Amino acid sequence: MKEDITNPTHSFKDRAASVAISKALEFKLNAVGCASTGNLAAATAAHASRAGLPCYIFAPVGVEREKLSHALSYGARIVLVEGTYDEANWIASRFAEEHNVGIVNVNIRPYYVEGSKTLAFEICEQLGWRSPDHIIIPMASGALLNAIDKGLNELKTLGLIDGDVRISGVQPEGCSPIVSAYREGREYIKPVRDINTIAVSLAIGNPGDGVYALRTIHRTRGTAVSVTDQEILGAVRDLARLEGLFIEPGGAVTIAGLRKMVEERLIEKDEEIVCLLTGSGLKTPHIIQHYVPQPFIIKPSIGELKKMLEVEKLA
Numbered sequence: 106m107k108e109d110i111t112n113p114t115h116s117f118k119d120r121a122a123s124v125a126i127s128k129a130l131e132f133k134l135n136a137v138g139c140a141s142t143g144n145l146a147a148a149t150a151a152h153a154s155r156a157g158l159p160c161y162i163f164a165p166v167g168v169e170r171e172k173l174s175h176a177l178s179y180g181a182r183i184v185l186v187e188g189t190y191d192e193a194n195w196i197a198s199r200f201a202e203e204h205n206v207g208i209v210n211v212n213i214r215p216y217y218v219e220g221s222k223t224l225a226f227e228i229c230e231q232l233g234w235r236s237p238d239h240i241i242i243p244m245a246s247g248a249l250l251n252a253i254d255k256g257l258n259e260l261k262t263l264g265l266i267d268g269d270v271r272i273s274g275v276q277p278e279g280c281s282p283i284v285s286a287y288r289e290g291r292e293y294i295k296p297v298r299d300i301n302t303i304a305v306s307l308a309i310g311n312p313g314d315g316v317y318a319l320r321t322i323h324r325t326r327g328t329a330v331s332v333t334d335q336e337i338l339g340a341v342r343d344l345a346r347l348e349g350l351f352i353e354p355g356g357a358v359t360i361a362g363l364r365k366m367v368e369e370r371l372i373e374k375d376e377e378i379v380c381l382l383t384g385s386g387l388k389t390p391h392i393i394q395h396y397v398p399q400p401f402i403i404k405p406s407i408g409e410l411k412k413m414l415e416v417e418k419l420a
């Protein structure tokens with residue numbers, strides 16, 4: 106597992122925002138911003154505050170409140186769009202066109218990708234400068250999957266790694282336009298309008314890089330699977346209980362996806378696989394209510410403590 110939750114705002118999006126906003130400074134843009142499913146909002150806002158630039162975030166109203174508070178804390182202005190992520194993204198694009206503003210995932214997106222690809226560099230570096238057999242990646246717009254591919258290809262060109270890496274993607278069943286295209290053998294993406302998933306950070310119905318992600322998966326002989334909310338919650342719980350890692354649903358999909366790939370015999374027994382864990386569970390604290398027992402509430406007395414221990418069968 107490659108966990109990427111210890112960046113300044115606790116998701117891999119810091120990599121993307123950091124490079125994009127450095128370029129915005131170089132281009133002397135007046136302000137920066139983004140359209141976001143949650144994580145990019147905090148990352149853009151934090152790096153904008155460090156750069157001393159005003160920041161405008163466009164998000165669909167359904168985004169988790171914790172993530173919005175996180176972005177607000179850095180001083181960003183947030184525009185909540187009554188619609189989907191795709192509609193928020195469209196408004197953000199119009200805003201960028203009419204003002205001298207760098208929207209990190211729109212008009213300065215190439216630099217955003219340059220930041221994301223460093224995850225591929227780090228995976229190979231941490232393996233002692235070699236590549237794994239297979240990398241499993243959460244997909245929303247599909248940009249991260251392509252950025253990993255770009256990073257690996259650059260290392261290969263430089264002669265720092267050799268060998269082919271299978272690249273696979275996972276989406277939540279309630280929003281899986283890229284996986285559906287893969288499974289149905291289509292070369293184009295049919296946008297999903299009725300989105301329903303607890304992995305809110307992956308809720309992009311019309312993924313901008315979807316077609317390219319499809320091509321990358323095919324070219325690298327990877328695969329694509331979708332996972333149910335129950336399977337995602339199972340992965341969140343297992344990561345916490347078996348590994349001590351608290352990961353948000355959008356990041357934990359890769360573990361649920363790995364399980365599915367094993368069941369469907371889509372991977373070889375001896376493959377060395379890296380699953381990306383891309384966001385911290387602290388960003389979606391409400392999720393745990395689905396799988397943890399309520400805390401005990403007792404009075405400060407030995408009698409009450411004993412009663413509790415009896416319930417727990419520890420007495």
Ligand SMILES: Cc1ncc(COP(=O)(O)O)c(C=O)c1O
Pocket residue numbers: 116142143144145243244245246247248249250306307353355356383384
């Ligand atoms: C935690 C997390 N993982 C993965 C992704 C996927 O990113 P992409 O849109 O590049 O496919 C996102 C997107 O917001 C995310 O928030």
